[in-house]
Amino acid sequence: MLRHPPRPMCPHCQSLDYEAVQLSGRGTLYSYALLHHPRHPAFDYPVVAALVDLDEGVRVVSNLVDVEPGEIRIGMPLEVTFEPTAGDGSVPVFRPARDAA
């Protein structure tokens, strides 16, 4: 049973045990928005915000990359890629799937 956002207890069986699992990185676009205002200096605008329904059944907030705003379609197949962030971190973002299954 996958859960996101994660919290200390499994809401189905009340177990405190958990493990992180690697997912396929595939999903579909559930919703999106082009964010114009207000702005924060850490980001380029418009921010392309997205909700991605992952194939394994959880939904995540992310960004879309490698896609023009006019080409965004709810339901489009997506695949994960990683973008660097401040420090040495990286975050998962999504681009159109290259071999749409």
Place this chain on the structure above:
Amino acid sequence: MSGFGGRAAIVGVGATEFSRQAGRTELQLACEAIRDALGDAGLTATDVDGIVSYTVDPVEETELVRSVGFQEIGFSSRVPYGGGGSMGTLLHAAAAIASGAAEVVVAYRAIRARSGATRFGGAKTAASPTSGHSGTTAMQWCMPYGVLTPASWMALNATRYMHTYGVTSADIGRAVVQLRAYAETNPAAWGYRRPMTLEDHQASRWIAEPCIRLFDCCQETDGSVALVITSRERAADLPSQPAFIAVAAGAGLFGQEIASDHYSRDLAVMEGSVALGRRLFDRTGIGRDEIDAAMIYDAFSPILLMQLEGLGFCGLGEAKDFIAAGSLAPGGALPTNTNGGLIGEGYIHGLNLVLEAVRQLRGTAVNQVADPRQILVSASRTGAILTRD
């Protein structure tokens, strides 16, 4: 038990001016609104034995007690869910009175949404605790992606809603035009004497495309609203026309987060409002067609449409047609947010909508509905039905 059957009533309302720079603390704003509400109720500070507010309110109860002069507080509580909990103040107050835990309860909200340390609609970049803030830990999963503002959190839901039901920005704009027409004649409103057409709405800049333009956003406002609630018996001895609480309810569902609320299976439906509608109407036998006016939390205009559907005033996807028929306007099927709403009047985090409902029931509203007997107040996951008798 279904509801409170009018055993509790709002007997006093008070407010400060609504502005962009109050120039005084939230504590002082709350004190002023409460003093105003007690005067309206014909009561004094020493009559008060209950206090209710929101978890996000910055005014600490003890500061308030020692400022206003409350002598012995037997009941105090705070409602979660940010602005979604605003109408829950009526539930807590009525429950306290019905149980005997308190006899006279003050509900308040004081806010400096515009001139405070951070603008309420601005970017939030610190991980949020679960209390003292209008959010949950789910917000930290938005922050790396620049999804930092109330408009951005709402937009992800609103785009899905528009996609599912074929709703356009102009469809939403027609609701805003009807609200702003009320604001135009309300001297307390930000939108007083500021007419707005659908063309103006459609020309306003995108905040979050394709669902939220500038004119779809409420006004960040400084100010305070206070309500005084007591029992039907006590109300009978007081000078004002009571607004009885027929039913007050809340619905916090497993699938929901606060603000960054992106994890319910179907985000095109406000499931909290569906559950709230069941508690307000289906459990009490009060008909939706018996509601003479509605005050519906409109921080951003798409959630007005979504609540109309969730609460059952029209079918899913039909709010755009309901609104295009002029239903929210004077003489419409459901005159709504007759003060201009949070969009047109100002954003006291929802509680100014209760103020307007009371004025309507008293017959003293600026945009008075003809002879209203039952008024709905909704903040999507908390709400109440107020009645004149």
